[in-house]
Each structure stands twice: as structure tokens, then as C-alpha cells.
Amino acid sequence: MFQKVLIANRGEIAVRVIRTCREMGIRTVAVYSDVDRTAMHVRLADEAFLIGTAPPGDSYLRIERIVATAKRTGCDAIHPGYGFLSENADFAQAVADAGIVFVGPPARVQRSLGSKTEARRIAASVGVPIAQGTMDPVTDVAEARGACERVGYPVLLKPAGGGGGKGMRIVRRAEELADAWRGATGEAQTAFGAPALLIERYIEHGRHVEMQILADQAGGVRWLGERDCSVQRRHQKLIEETPGPSVDEGLRARLAEAALRIASAAGYVNAGTCEFLVAPDGAFVFLEVNTRLQVEHPVTELVTGLDLVALQLRVAAGERIPFAQDELVRRGAAIECRVTAENARAGFLPAGGRIDLLRFPSGPGIRVDSALEPGTHVPDEYDPLVAKLVAHGRDRAEALARMRRALRETIVGGPPTTLPFHALVFDEPDFVAGRYDTGYVAEHWPLPEPELGEAQATAAAIAAVLAARAAAPRSAADPARSLWASAARAEAVE
Amino acid sequence: MFQKVLIANRGEIAVRVIRTCREMGIRTVAVYSDVDRTAMHVRLADEAFLIGTAPPGDSYLRIERIVATAKRTGCDAIHPGYGFLSENADFAQAVADAGIVFVGPPARVQRSLGSKTEARRIAASVGVPIAQGTMDPVTDVAEARGACERVGYPVLLKPAGGGGGKGMRIVRRAEELADAWRGATGEAQTAFGAPALLIERYIEHGRHVEMQILADQAGGVRWLGERDCSVQRRHQKLIEETPGPSVDEGLRARLAEAALRIASAAGYVNAGTCEFLVAPDGAFVFLEVNTRLQVEHPVTELVTGLDLVALQLRVAAGERIPFAQDELVRRGAAIECRVTAENARAGFLPAGGRIDLLRFPSGPGIRVDSALEPGTHVPDEYDPLVAKLVAHGRDRAEALARMRRALRETIVGGPPTTLPFHALVFDEPDFVAGRYDTGYVAEHWPLPEPELGEAQATAAAIAAVLAARAAAPRSAADPARSLWASAARAEAVE
Amino acid sequence: MRYAVRVGGRTVRLETSPEGRMLVEGRVVAHDVREIVPRRLWSVVVAGGSREVALLGGDPPRMQVDGVEVAVAVADERALAARRDRAAAAGGRHEVRAPMPGLLKAVHVSEGDVVERDAALATLEAMKMENELRAPARGTVQRVAARAGTKVESGALIAVLVDDAS
């Protein structure tokens, strides 16, 4: 096993990887940008090195500097986490060229599966259905218009060069194409450095279901179960769960078989995820492979009892997968809420700021993955993830009940968050019944502003008056001061 | 199922019960003494009522007042937690007489098993081995001397009227009897209101292994697995784990059978624990039945996937146990550290105080049950439990590794705690190998004061100097001030 | 002093007497309030009902009551009248401001445009994503205060809308 691993990431995923490394007796090296000097991942690692300034391009995306730091500190492996350089074939190659093990699929696999067109070709070649659409990237809006006509509306525009939901647009009518094209190609350029888009037939009421796979260097491949990640806004996930509420044994087996075929055809190694879109009738098409650990991997860990980061390190070090497919036992159900610093009531607008009040839930069945503490700033430059709240239960009902209870205990003061969304969703009948698809958020949100009972309103009012009175002579930064300021607006709209 | 449950307890166990009630949609009523007004259990409950002043006899032990509160607020059940009134037959009777369900064994069972002599008789009557010793309580030291001679030294003196390790003394030689008798009988009087003691043959190098059982009102009984709780000081548990490292399938089956026999003979209902002492050769004797939820129940929950509080409520409401014995699947290993505000380096002397710095661990495989937050006082009047840290892994090695990692992340500033003990134990070879018995703490503790590496000492020294310089002009309450004060003593003893 | 507190869809009228008693809707209410975190988190017990109230911050400020997040506003009686006057004068004017620092990628409206509620007024790139700044109400664009392609600070004025109704 490795002696020392550099973690080329920040935030909760860097902390997550450090935790498993510490449990395995592996020393860790953190890298950080200047705004992250006091971050949790810096403090929990054995060593920490500044690699640049806040913009990712000046720090967490600096391949040469990261590889040089790993060499200088004697690391024998680099774990990329998710995001940043985790799906960058050049990085995987540079790491390998430096004689260091990259904890993830090799550059060769990243290159073929990182190209969505190539990934689609691989899937099609082994008989896995793919969505109708363009096989080659499109860079010209006129060409796009023709492709859309051939594929038929509604279509989905998606960046050819990257994943994670950034830059995606649904186009339902020809006259929406121009605007959507401009937005999508611009975001694709910003996020992935390439403006090219793919055009796919959009499946209405589809569910985003993905299959976790794991492959070792000796050709062993396993599937670890699906996750339904359909609850999304801007094509980015808000809630993920396993088992998928609409996935029966038959569909699970078909998704697993499709994922294993793609993995074998691509010569896959390490952990990865095959994403599928499942239509209401159970038919599915392959979307893409995420060649890295997913944000939502904890739900799979809770249900399987596995440590995916430990398994990533083991197969990267050349070990075989230590269990057979039929030894895998999935217990119960698990669900994750991604709590982010976004204003759920204002279109999920990202909002950085200082977390000045924080209480996380704990107790039976609850896991919290976070790198935040009271006083931490959520930097503007990075994903505004506050915490992943994960609940595990004997069945979906118990997992949901535990999450509902955990959300009641959670307090995040400072920037607005997605917590009001999460709190309401867990009491929304369609979600509770498992009846949801990728249109869920658009159809159900905003849910009505909750009404308080009389007793709750009285208690809140008493506290608000005490806070406002106490705040009057104090500093302008006191959040209680705004209780007064807002009254004028409240009266104005009454 | 119940509509509203009163929790006749405080601290982490009251919070634990409230959590499950909330998950089950049951409303909760908290009771509190004046020093607990701002405690977590008061804040998380739906209703909360003051029942007296800090001394337990003036609040948490006031049967009449607690029952009256439950009646007045329309509760249909009372959960007693552990400690306080949880094993008090009069309380169970008073609750039943008020037409309210007691979540635990009925008064009849509490009475028979609450008496250690009667419990021993029941065990003996169904062929479960018991330690040689007195069958009736002894109140006279001369009588005790005779009994000790008959039983043979070493003997164990234990209060006839209560459990939890309070008032127990090991006597190895006749000349130690007088002192030990005086101490034990005094503590028995203080803790249980009765000076009578039992005398038992003490088993050297015995392991304290207990079996969790669950019984419903229809006569269904299940065993849920054992816990090894041998790591104790003053006969009180510091670490508990399941599976017991010395328990093989054969011993587990024999312990389970013995526990089920005792449960059947006693007409047991609800959750309970049969405690055994296991000799190095695998022979065991029955000690007692704890007729309540145990502090260490989370390790069983993690390994079985069950919610023991939910099951207590279900069987109390008349439901049958919802699984057959052979459906029970135990996954992996779990271990718990009881972190208490005791000075581990000064003989585990209890030490209350304000928790002014607090960080709990989280992430994969870690559960924290606690009612404390930064700023909470650990009151002098109650058990000084700070938190139960629980780790779950695929096997004992992974559970230990996760606990070691979690202990590294845990910070409790303010009163001294048992954390230095826990941190060292998880690197102590005998413990890591699972070679320990009830003599473990006495034989291994104090472990040597840890030595810091040069780099660690330098970092600590830099921080200490900065803290001491900053503290100089500040308030006397600043903990950094004592950095200076202590230097005089440090020099004096150099 | 009398107060009107707007919270969670209700308006609660409170009165504090000089002796420190608190009247709710004119009645004396037995309440026991403890500050858990100074000016941020309270435990409020009213007639046995236990509530946890957190002031989360934000503008307008948000509170969390037993896990339920709602907007809150406090007005005292003297301020009420004065503010009502000012509010009426300013009524119908909406300032759209940048909620966070970023690059203003595009401005989609010009002065004089009539826009629907929720119409996209401008696109702000921040935190690696494009965010649409939307109209808070149907109205006429009175002023466009920022140019596409420029970096804007948090709180920078982007546009001013006037309600059609006013």
C-alpha cells in the first residue's frame, strides 16, 4: 500500500480522502490556495503546501505544480477527488509520467470516456442504447439547427468537453435554439475551455439513474448498485438515493449489465459511474461515464458497507477487489441532501459568505460529510457545498424519516442555503412516494412559503423582538439589525 | 403507535429517544431540572416542563411529579432512558397505575430481576451457571467474613440493591475485608438507599460480556448479539464493542441460549441485557439483568441495522418483534468510547465544568451520540458523560482504525476528559489484539505520558507562546493565562 | 413598547411593559426565553411548548423555527407609521442588485422595456455558473445601471424597475 498520498482537491472531498488515508495508515499531503490556508483539509493533513491563489486555474488546476509538490514530498500516489483535475487525462498522464500512481482510471481511459462522443461510440459498440443525437461535437449554430431538426425537439444541448451538468440547456422549440445555444456554448467555454456542444433527443419525465462500478487492474469488475439523482436544478443534483425508488430487480440487473459491458469495452480501472436516463416505461439510454468518485458516493457506502475511497486506493495499488459480486450485500436504503450555499427561494442563486451559526445533526443513521465549521467562509471561487447530509435506514421510509429528523436539527446561519428546499421536499407527497423525475424541481418549486402555527409564530416573534432590541446599539454587522430594516419593506408590500 | 411520549431522563439518552420519536411521528415531552433549562433535550422536544432542582432526588427521581406531568400533557407512554428511574419497579408500577404505558419491562419483572438474589435464583433454576457466593444479602461484616471464607478469596462485594458498578469492591485477602466492606456498604447506601451487599467469588481475568435481548408481549424473544464491556475503571465501562473479540460462534450461541432462558423464566418484556462474566477458558457465569436500554446500545444498532429505541416503543405498544431470529444479520464490528469529563490521568476523577471548545468527528462509519455543545456546562449533579463516539467497520480492524481517526479529530476543551485514555488505548498492542479483560485498565493505566515528536513539540510551543503573550493582559478566566502560572510548578519539579 | 412582527405568514402583535412583562395580542403570556447563542439562537418555552428559534441572517432576515425556515420582520409602533409613509412614497420601485460579486456576462433589457415578473434582466457569472437576475415584479425598466462585460461587486445596482401598477 502507498506510504504517502497527495490529495489534489479541497473541501469535504479532500477531508473525506484524508480520513480514509489516516485509517489506512497512509500519510497525506494537502495542497491549498491562499484563501484555504485555514481550511479543514489543510489542518487534518500531515503536510500542506500552498500552490497558488484562489482562482482554480491559479491553484487547484495547476498540473505541473501539483505533480512537482507530490514528487518533492515523496508521495507515491495522488488522489484527485471529484471536480478540478479528477477527469483531466493530461493530469492523469502527467502524474503517471512522474512515476506516481494516479488514483483513478489511467489517462487512456479518461481520454476515451472523457469524450462524450467516444463514450457514446463505445456504449453503442457493445449494444448499450444511447440517446438519438449527434455523434460528433457541433460548434456552429446553423449546423446545430439542422441536427435539431433531424433529432426532433425537445433536444438537450450539452458540452462535449465536460460533465457535472454545467452548460446544459433543454430546447423545446426551434425558436428557443439561438438563445440556448449562446448560453450553453458560453458556459462550455468557461467551464471546460471548449465551446463544442452535443445535441441529444431529450427524454421527458426521464429519471437520472447511475450505476456505481469498480474495476481492478487484473480485469475484475463489480457493480455496487444504482443511485437515483433525478432531483436536480440546473442539471445539478440536490438529492441522491439508493435504491432508486423506481428501480426493480430487473432494471437493476439491466443497468448493471450495461455498465459492466461499457467498463469492459473501455478497459476501465478504478471506481466509476455510468449515468443513464430511464424513461417512464423502464427503457434507458446511456448518458456518460464519470471517471472518478462521485459527490454522492456515501449513499452507496452506507448501503454496501464498503469504503469506496479505500477500494480506490487498493485497486490503484494493484490489489484485486476483495469481494465477489455475489458477496456484495446491500442493506436498507440511503439518501443524501447536498446542502449548498444557494438561495433556494431565489432560483438557487449561489451566495457565498461567512457561516456564523452552525449545527449539524448526528445520532442513529446520520452521516455528515463537511469541511465547514462556524466561522468558515464559503469562498466565491469554488462550489458552494456546505455539507452532505446522509441518512441510512432499514428501508426508504426509515431513511426519509431520519433525514427529516436530521434536517430539523440542522442550523446554518449566514448565507442562504438549500435547506428550505430540502426541508419542504421531505414532506412533499410526490417525493415521499418516490414519484419524481428530472422535471421534479421545476414542477414543484418553489413550494409555498411555510406557514407557522400560532405557537411557533409567537415564539419566533418574541425572539425577534428581543434580538432587534438588543441589536439596536450594536455593530452594523449584527444580523439582528436587519430585523428592523426589513420591516419597512414588509410593511410596504403588505 | 403512541401519540405522545414523555422522556423521564436528560442528556444524550433523552436526545436519543426524542430522535427516534420524531422519526416515528410521535410527539415528545421533556422534563428538566432547573440547571437543564437550556439543555439539548429541552430544545429538541415538542414540550418541556420543569420538575425541580438539580439534585436527582428533587427532579429526575420524582415519580409522582413525572407521572402527573405525563397525565396532564396527555402522554400515552413514558420512556425512562437509562439510570434514574429506568430500573425502579415502583416507577413502572406508578406509570401503569396512571393508565400510561411504561416503555420497559413491567414492575413485576423489574422487581424480580432488580433483586440480584432473585435474579440469581431465576438463572440457577433454568440451569444457567452463577458465581459461587451468597444467595441472600449480607448486612453484617462478621457474617460477611464467614461467607468470604466459605466462598474463598478473591471475592467481589456488590450492592444487592442496584447495578452500574457503583459500590463494588474486589477483596483478595481477609485483611482487606474491613476497609472494603466499609467503602462498599457506604456507597451502596448512598447510591441505592440500602447498605446490603452480596458476596461472590471473583473471577480473575474475566471478561464482562453481555447479551442484548428483546421480548414482545406475545412471548416472542430474540437475541441481538453480545457486547464486550471489559474495559472498565471502578467497574464502570469505558469502551464497549461487538462482536466480542474473544467470543466465537459457540460461545455466542451458549450466551444467547442462557439469556433467552432467563428471559423466558422471568417473563421478560421489552429490551434488556443479560450480563455474564466469561473466564479465560470460555466458562461463564451469569451476573445480572439490566432491565432497560444500555448506554452502549449503539454498537448493537450499527451491527444489526436495528433501531433499539424504535423496537422498545413498538413492543411496548403491543406490536410483535418484526423479524425472526434467523433474519437478523450482523454486519461488521462496532466499538464505542464513552468520553466523560473525568481526569484520566488523576484516577479518572470526575470533573465538571464548562465545555468551551468542542469538535466532534464525523464522516464514514462514525456516529456521535451527545447532548453537548460549546458553552454547555457538565453539571456536577449528574453523570459526566460528554459523548459516545461509535465507530462501525467491515471488521474489527476497520472499526478500530475509524475510531483512532475519529479520536484524532475530536477536541474537548474545558474540563479534563477520558480522551487521553481512549487515544492511547487504541494504539496499545494488547487492546488492539483484543487481549483484554476486566483487569485491563488497572494493568495498563496510566500509560506513559505521550512524547511528542520534535516537529509537533515545536508547533505546540509556538502556539503556547502566542497564547501566553496574548493572554497576559486579559481576564483571569482565559485558559491561556494558566500557561504562565503552571511554569513555576514545572520548573520547581524539574 | 408595541411591536408588529411579520413571520411565517402571520403578524404577531407584541407589547413589552416597563416591568418586563410581555403581552401577545394583548394577553400576558407565560414565556421563558433563553439565549443559547447570543442574538442568534433561542430556546423559547411558552405554556409548555418548546421552540428553538434561530436567526439565520440575510436581508430580508430569515429565521428558523423548529427547523422551518421563514422570513421575519420587526416594526415598532412609532416606526410603523413613519415607514408606511416612506414606503408609500418609494412604493413600486424595485432595485435589482448583484447578489454576489461576479462578471456581468449580458444585460438583456434596455430602459423603457416592459418586463414580466421573473423575466431575465441580466446574466451574472459567478461561482463557475451563469445566474440569471430576474425581475421581482412585472414593470418598466426605468434605468440600466451596469454594462455587460464588467465585473460587479456584491450589492451593485444592475437595474431599476417601476411597477406598472404604481
Place this chain on the structure above:
Amino acid sequence: MRYAVRVGGRTVRLETSPEGRMLVEGRVVAHDVREIVPRRLWSVVVAGGSREVALLGGDPPRMQVDGVEVAVAVADERALAARRDRAAAAGGRHEVRAPMPGLLKAVHVSEGDVVERDAALATLEAMKMENELRAPARGTVQRVAARAGTKVESGALIAVLVDDAS
């Protein structure tokens, strides 16, 4: 200013220069210290090595360095000499005090008794348990300052021991 810090079985000699540089054992050390919680928790990076240092409190004070708890004491150079003098004068005298409030159940020694290190001097009942107060060193009981059966406050003097060696 020069300091001697006793921590984790080591004595570290530090010197702060007027320009704010820090010398460890006479050498300039590149260190980057950040206060995470004021005067309680620091992140210290020295030559790439990342340490978390928490001041837990207590008397003598305890620190936690990357999860390892150790005692710590700081002395500056002027104090060192003066204290050494005082310490020598007081040397060999040990005051045994109640570590917490409670009921003194029993006193097991009388003035003039010679006791071994760790011998039980008195029994204090607190937090529902009996706690033995033990001799910090072998020595002679010079004074018994509290009576069995009385309530004692935290810090109350119970007995004074004098080292046999002194």
C-alpha cells in the same frame, strides 16, 4: 524575549525578535501560524508539516497536538530565574486540594504520618461516586486541613505533605 516551553516530554527554547521573527533553538524557522478559535485552536505549518494545536485548559494546562494530549508550561527568561528561587524555597511542599466540590467522607491520615506516593489521604464523594485523594509523592503529613463529614468547595485545602527528601 526568550521562552522555555515544556511540552510533551520536551523543552523547546523559543526567541521572538523585535521584528516578529521566531527562532527555535536558535534557528530561524519558517512557520505559518493561524488562529482558528481565538487563543484556543491554531493551525501551525512549519516547513510543510501541518499541526493542529488546541489549548484545552486545565491547571496545569493541557494541549492537544494532532490528537495527542500533553501538559504544557511556558516560562520567559526573566521569570525563569526568579521562579527557580521561589520554587527552591517552597520545594518539597505539596498541597492536596479538593479537585471538585463534594462531601469529604473520610480522612485516612493524621499529622506526622509518613505516606507512600499514591496512598489514599482522604475520600471525597462527588458526582455520585467516591474518589480517593492520593499523595502526589512520598512524604510526611505536615497538616490535615479538613475534617471528615464536611462539605468542601473545589480547591479547598485538604492536607499538606512535605517530601521526605527535603
